[in-house]
Amino acid sequence: MVTTRSLRALDWMNFFVANVQTGFGPFIASYLASHKWTQGEIGMALSVGTISAMVSQVPAGAAVDAMKNKKGAAAWAIIAIILSAVLLASSPTVLPVIAAEVFHGFASCMLVPAMAAISFALVGRQNLGDRLGRNARWASIGSAIAAGLMGLFGEYFSSRAVFWLTAALAMPALIALSMVQNTGTVDATPQAKPIPDADEKRESLRELLRDKRMLIFAACIVLFHLSNAAMLNLAAGEVTAGMGDNVQLVIAACIIVPQAIVAMMSPWVGRSAQRWGRRPILLFGFAALPVRALLFAGISSPYLLVPVQMLDGLSAAVFGVMLPLIAADVAGGKGRYNLCIGLFGLAAGIGATLSTAAAGFIADRFSNTVSFFGLAAAGALAVLLVWAAMPETRESETVPQPEGVPEAP
Amino acid sequence: MSGGFRRPAFRYPILLVLAAVALSGCSLLRGPQQAPITEAVPDLVEPASSTLVAGPPETTVQTETTKPETPAKPKRPPAPPPKKEEPPPPPVATPAPPPPTPAPLIVTRLIDRNQAHGLLDSEVQRPDGKVVGRAVDLVTDPSGKPIEMIVNLQGFLGVGDRKVNFPWNVFRFTPAAKTAPITLNLAPGQAPPTDRAKAAAAAAGTATATRLPLLDATVERPNGAKVGRVIDVLIDANAQPQAVVLDVSGMVSADRRTIAANWSALRFAVKDKTLYPLMDLSDAAIAASPPYASDQPIRAVSPAPPAPPATPAPPPAAAASSTATASTARASR
Numbered sequence: 129m130v131t132t133r134s135l136r137a138l139d140w141m142n143f144f145v146a147n148v149q150t151g152f153g154p155f156i157a158s159y160l161a162s163h164k165w166t167q168g169e170i171g172m173a174l175s176v177g178t179i180s181a182m183v184s185q186v187p188a189g190a191a192v193d194a195m196k197n198k199k200g201a202a203a204w205a206i207i208a209i210i211l212s213a214v215l216l217a218s219s220p221t222v223l224p225v226i227a228a229e230v231f232h233g234f235a236s237c238m239l240v241p242a243m244a245a246i247s248f249a250l251v252g253r254q255n256l257g258d259r260l261g262r263n264a265r266w267a268s269i270g271s272a273i274a275a276g277l278m279g280l281f282g283e284y285f286s287s288r289a290v291f292w293l294t295a296a297l298a299m300p301a302l303i304a305l306s307m308v309q310n311t312g313t314v315d316a317t318p319q320a321k322p323i324p325d326a327d328e329k330r331e332s333l334r335e336l337l338r339d340k341r342m343l344i345f346a347a348c349i350v351l352f353h354l355s356n357a358a359m360l361n362l363a364a365g366e367v368t369a370g371m372g373d374n375v376q377l378v379i380a381a382c383i384i385v386p387q388a389i390v391a392m393m394s395p396w397v398g399r400s401a402q403r404w405g406r407r408p409i410l411l412f413g414f415a416a417l418p419v420r421a422l423l424f425a426g427i428s429s430p431y432l433l434v435p436v437q438m439l440d441g442l443s444a445a446v447f448g449v450m451l452p453l454i455a456a457d458v459a460g461g462k463g464r465y466n467l468c469i470g471l472f473g474l475a476a477g478i479g480a481t482l483s484t485a486a487a488g489f490i491a492d493r494f495s496n497t498v499s500f501f502g503l504a505a506a507g508a509l510a511v512l513l514v515w516a517a518m519p520e521t522r523e524s525e526t527v528p529q530p531e532g533v534p535e536a537p
Numbered sequence: 538m539s540g541g542f543r544r545p546a547f548r549y550p551i552l553l554v555l556a557a558v559a560l561s562g563c564s565l566l567r568g569p570q571q572a573p574i575t576e577a578v579p580d581l582v583e584p585a586s587s588t589l590v591a592g593p594p595e596t597t598v599q600t601e602t603t604k605p606e607t608p609a610k611p612k613r614p615p616a617p618p619p620k621k622e623e624p625p626p627p628p629v630a631t632p633a634p635p636p637p638t639p640a641p642l643i644v645t646r647l648i649d650r651n652q653a654h655g656l657l658d659s660e661v662q663r664p665d666g667k668v669v670g671r672a673v674d675l676v677t678d679p680s681g682k683p684i685e686m687i688v689n690l691q692g693f694l695g696v697g698d699r700k701v702n703f704p705w706n707v708f709r710f711t712p713a714a715k716t717a718p719i720t721l722n723l724a725p726g727q728a729p730p731t732d733r734a735k736a737a738a739a740a741a742g743t744a745t746a747t748r749l750p751l752l753d754a755t756v757e758r759p760n761g762a763k764v765g766r767v768i769d770v771l772i773d774a775n776a777q778p779q780a781v782v783l784d785v786s787g788m789v790s791a792d793r794r795t796i797a798a799n800w801s802a803l804r805f806a807v808k809d810k811t812l813y814p815l816m817d818l819s820d821a822a823i824a825a826s827p828p829y830a831s832d833q834p835i836r837a838v839s840p841a842p843p844a845p846p847a848t849p850a851p852p853p854a855a856a857a858s859s860t861a862t863a864s865t866a867r868a869s870r
Contacts, residue, residue, distance in 0.1 A: 154695030161689065164658050166768050167673055167700075168753035221793070279694055364697025368690040371669045379693035 130250050130309070135259075137307035138247060139266045141202075144301035145239060146270030148209055151278060151294035152232055154361070156216070159287045163220040173225050180233030182477045188237035189470020190333075192245055193463060202242040202305055208235035210298040217291035240473065241466035244452040246308060248465060253523075254402075256456050257449070261398025264448040265391045272387035279380055336468060342458045344517045346475040348414070351510035352447060353479025355417045355503045358487035359424065360440065362503075366496055367430040378430050382437045389441020390448065397449045405522045406454060410514050413446020417507030425500035451476075457521035641841045642822040646799060648835040653771040653779045654712035657752065661688050661708075662717035672719055673700060674752045675770055675778070679805045679812055683778060684748065688721070710776050749805065749812040756783060756803070756814045764818050768795065771835065780837035781814075785823050796826040802839040816840070 156177075160170045195201050212228035212235070243263070251259045274297065281289045336342060364379045372378075401409045420439040427436065451472050459468035483503070491499040656675055662668045674687035683705045690699045709720045756764040765783035773779050778800045786794045804815040817840045818826075826838040 150694075154698070156695070158691070158695040158698065161658055161671065161673065164655075164769070166657060166752045275694060282694065361696060364692050365699035368670075368692045368697045368699045369701060371663065371690060373667065375669075375697075376691075376693045379697045383693065383696060 133307060134250060134309040135262075137304045138243075138250065138259075139262060141301055141304035141308065142243065142263045142266040143270035144297055144304060145206070145243065146267035147274035147297040148206075148213070148294055148301065149236065150271045150274035151213065151290055151297075152209075152236075155278070155282075155287075155290060156229075158282075159216070159290065160220060160225065162287045165220075169222070173222075173229055176226050177229035177233050178477070178481060180230045181237060182233075182474060182481075184234040184237045185470045185474040185477065186467065187470075188234060189241050189467040189473070192238060192241045192466040197310075198242050198245045198249060199305060199308060199310065201238055202246065203302060205235040205239035205242060206298055206301050206305065208232070209239070210295050213291045213295035213298065217288050217295065220288075237470065237473065241469040244455070244469055245466050247452075248456060248460065250308075253456065253460060256460075257398040257402035257453055258395065259398070260449045260452050261395035264394035264397075264445060267448070268387040268390035268394065268444075272384045272391070275380065275383050275387070279376070333464075333467065336459055336462075336464050336471070339458055341454075341519055341521055342468060342471065344513070344519070345454050345458070345521075346472060348410075348510055348513050348518060349451070349472055349475040350479040350482075351506055351513060352414060352417065352443075353476045354483045354486070355421065355507035355510060356440075356443065356447075357480035357483035359417075359421060359500075359503050360437070361484070362487055362491060362496060362499055363424045363433055363436075367433065370430060372430060375430075378433065381434045385434055386437050386441035386444055389438050390445040393442065393445040394449055397445050398453070401449065401453055401522070405520045406450060406457070407514070407518060407520050409446055410450055410518065411511065413443045413450070414507070414511045414514050416440075416443040416446075417510065418504040421500050421504035421507055425497045425504070454521050457523065642819065642825050643838040644841055645827065645836040645838050648771065648779055648797070648837055650835060651713040653773045653835070654710065654718045655782065656686070656770045656772055657768065659719050660717035661719045661721050664720060664722055666716070668717050669721065670698075674750050675705075676702070676748050676750050677778075677805070677812075678747060678749075679807070681778075681800070681803055681805060683776075686719075687750065705776065708776060710772050710774050712772070712774055746807050746810050746812055749814065751781070751814070754814055756781070756798075756816050756818075758817055758819075759815060764816050764823065765796070767814065770800075771797065771837075780835070782829050785826075795829045796823065797829040797835050797837040798826075799837045799839040 157170050157174060160173060161167075165173075192198065192201050208231045212231040215224040215228040215231075218224070244260075247259045247263060248256060278290045278293060281293050360382060364382055367378050368375055397409060397413075416439040420436055420443075423436045423439070424433070427433070452469060455468040455472055456465055459465050483506075487499045487503060490502050656672050659672045660668045661670050661672055668691075670688045670690035672686055673689045675683050676685040676687065678684050685702045685705055686708055687700050687702050690701055692698050703721065703723075707722050709722055711718055711720070751767050751770060754767050756767060758764055765785035767781050768784045769782035770778050771780040771782065780797045780799055781803060782795055782797050784793060784795050786792065798816060798818065802816050802818070805812055806815050807813075818838070819840070822838070822840055827833075827836045829835065
């Protein structure tokens with residue numbers, strides 16, 4: 129049986145892991161710059177990180193699938209992340225930084241599916257929506273708090289202290305992980321579906337790649353991130369260029385407010401996805417994207433960014449819950465759950481990379497407004513794709529639904 | 538193919554550890570294997586040609602130049618060994634006695650740390666003292682006159698950072714300041730650039746025939762060989778660049794070797810419709826240059842004035858012509 133203690137521990141693990149991942153965001157660029165790295169060198173280091181993350185998504189997912197011990201996978205990933213934080217903090221020179229980027233890229237590709245797999249193994253298919261909602265809630269609380277803490281650390285100590293903090297915050301994640309019961313012990317839970325480790329039903333990669341639901345949702349993810357990834361940075365850059373007095377404060381609010389929304393909404397998203405199905409929720413969350421882009425294009429006061437960022441929370445909540453949930457729908461019963469998450473992660477990475485490049489290019493050539501319109505168009509396309517092509521993936525209680533049949537919401 | 542992944546996957550942790558060991562070992566392996574370059578080269582301190590020269594009298598030069606050689610010794614040769622006429626003396630050669638070597642390869646100039654400050658990552662503040670960002674690059678024109686500075690305006694935790702080009706004349710420099718050494722003086726009417734700077738930013742990343750973002754640019758010799766990559770520029774209180782800091786090792790190299798080179802030694806040329814920096818600093822001269830380090834005095838080098846390669850040039854002539862270089866440089870400003 130699943131113990132309450134395990135579930136609580138899983139909450140905390142989500143919290144601390146999100147803490148850790150916050151430190152590895154765009155902050156690395158600032159950190160390296162403060163150690164006299166030139167822009168060319170920073171660009172190279174970040175590209176190494178991006179490439180290693182992209183390349184390792186699918187293999188990492190497959191590896192987690194193949195491992196019996198999902199907790200072990202998560203533990204190794206966390207250790208690797210601690211290692212890379214320590215490497216970054218101790219010596220900001222080329223070799224350690226590149227090694228840290230590679231470790232972190234691979235480790236986070238293991239960690240995300242491993243945590244989803246642990247959740248899956250603990251609660252089973254029926255309650256997965258609820259559980260993923262909880263995960264997302266705790267993760268967003270974690271990253272909001274971490275963003276605040278790290279901002280303070282960076283301001284009052286040094287940018288290097290941020291990475292020591294990151295490494296320190298990863299330790300409790302390990303402790304929380306150790307308190308989660310072994311995933312092998314929950315086999316007895318009453319659930320209709322076989323647990324993801326069931327070997328005999330493992331489908332091949334090729335089969336998964338032919339799955340229409342998987343492909344369509346992957347395309348949706350690419351478009352989602354094409355629209356989403358560059359948006360905040362572009363809007364925040366506009367604030368920065370104004371050189372006002374409260375730049376840092378406004379941008380911090382732009383980061384933390386959506387996290388609060390995610391924390392509030394995620395459990396609801398998870399429940400509703402189980403009750404109403406995935407399609408309506410997806411449409412709802414994706415539709416927030418083009419609206420947000422258009423609002424960003426229209427507003428002039430930096431302070432108005434903050435309320436608009438609430439829409440970001442909306443789409444982030446939906447996206448964060450739906451990605452692992454739909455992966456479970458598509459591949460969960462066939463022992464390819466984590467591989468599927470890896471594929472979706474790859475799609476997200478591709479979308480995000482294209483987004484930053486394209487938005488930056490358009491903003492330089494034309495203007496930010498045009499760039500926002502472009503992002504809005506990508507978002508609208510994503511909504512359209514969900515609406516027109518994305519089948520409902522929730523399985524009805526009685527019979528597993530044949531794939532590829534769209535359901536009218 | 539059921540279970541086919543199991544065995545390799547079990548080894549992932551092991552592989553990770555192995556990779557860690559291998560990667561961390563790289564730097565160890567690379568360290569001690571190079572042949573030491575010792576070139577005891579007499580240096581000429583440029584006579585007081587500008588206000589910045591706070592250098593010691595010439596008598597101290599000998600000991601001074603030999604001292605930095607020792608830290609430089611274990612470094613890797615930055616490029617294929619110098620193909621100059623003078624063969625590298627055996628490693629055991631004691632650098633102390635006045636060397637019988639021929640022409641001086643470089644002349645150095647001491648720059649006071651309080652009078653010139655590195656551009657890269659210097660904080661940029663508004664006149665009221667609020668720090669808005671950090672300098673990341675400088676754009677020069679073909680005559681070596683800086684025309685723009687690129688400032689990375691800071692957001693929060695890296696989110697919202699934005700690089701903006703500002704004309705060079707809006708900045709004031711206070712190299713000795715404890716706080717932000719650069720002040721951005723935008724006139725009230727001169728609104729923070731939006732679209733105009735945007736257009737410039739589009740061009741900023743790439744060099745054209747008339748403008749060159751200097752950082753990360755590769756400095757070449759007239760014959761096309763690589764000298765090093767620009768990683769910083771030292772600016773004095775009058776907004777004049779005094780020296781460029783060059784990374785003369787590779788981009789990914791275990792030990793980084795950096796030197797400061799006089800701005801006056803820098804030339805610019807156009808190749809394939811793009812501007813690029815030139816400096817006639819030979820490999821031997823690079824090897825002889827004192828390293829640039831934050832805890833040591835800045836000694837900016839210039840290539841020694843053109844002397845016949847093998848025959849020793851009389852020092853007075855060298856000194857004289859080096860002042861000539863300096864004065865032409867000043868004239869070009």
